[in-house]
Amino acid sequence: MIFPPKHWKTQKKRLGTKGAEVTFVAADIRDFLQEKRFDLWHDRAALHFLSSPSDARTYAKNAAASIKKDGILVVAVFSPDGPTKCSVLKSSSTMLSVLKKSSLGISRC
Numbered sequence: 001m002i003f004p005p006k007h008w009k010t011q012k013k014r015l016g017t018k019g020a021e022v023t024f025v026a027a028d029i030r031d032f033l034q035e036k037r038f039d040l041w042h043d044r045a046a047l048h049f050l051s052s053p054s055d056a057r058t059y060a061k062n063a064a065a066s067i068k069k070d071g072i073l074v075v076a077v078f079s080p081d082g083p084t085k086c087s088v089l090k091s092s093s094t095m096l097s098v099l100k101k102s103s104l105g106i107s108r109c
Contacts, residue, residue, distance in 0.1 A: 029059045037068045044076040051090060 005026050012019030023038070029046055041063055050056045067073055084090065 029062055030055055032062050033065065036066075038066055038071060039068055040072045040074070041067050042074045044074075049086070049090075 005024070008024045011024070012022060015022060023036070025032070029050075043063070046059065050059055063073055063075075078086075
């Protein structure tokens with residue numbers, strides 16, 4: 001599920017004491033760099049909206065740099081024969097191949 005920032009407080013409350021362990025982030029992945037490293041990065045929407053291989057490589061680099069050494073990166077993408085639009089935005093199913101070729105320590109795709 002996608003939780004807009006205005007709903008993060010509600011989601012943390014639903015998680016109870018575990019809510020303090022969750023960090024929600026809304027950012028442009030092409031510019032997202034921070035010192036904190038995450039145990040889990042779950043993204044179910046961004047990759048298929050990146051329309052250029054350069055943006056996908058930047059995504060892969062920034063995501064890989066943002067998770068801990070033994071962290072988990074979960075990224076959902078459209079299948080190769082999937083839709084060409086999502087909502088009103090152009091989407092791409094080819095960015096998974098860019099991730100696989102990124103040589104950033106991504107062990108399984």
